[in-house]
Amino acid sequence: EDRPEITLPPRKKLGIAFGPRVRQDMDEIYTRLDDEQTERQLLAGLLNMLFRDRRAHAHTRLLMEAEARMSR
Incomplete structure (x- = not known):
């Protein structure tokens, strides 16, 4: 089979960029x-x-x- 070769741009590693933010x-x-x-x-x-306090006030x-009552 003849398939064209695809070149993808490099990506940053997710672990490096993601780790400190999650922490x-x-x-x-x-x-x-x-x-x-x-x-x-x-x-x-x-x-x-x-x-x-409610008990104490009562x-x-x-x-x-x-x-x-006693003073009357």
Whole structure:
């Protein structure tokens, strides 16, 4: 068979151009995941504190109402 010979232009190696960018992207993803987890932990702590405060405020309200009743 007679086939014409084809010459393709040289290409850059994908591994060299692609490697550092992937590593940088992965580092950015891990950083964002860590930040998200830290933010989630802070929100969970705040929510727990609000639940404890709610109980404390209810108890304080009961004490103040009892004191008001006794002073009448």
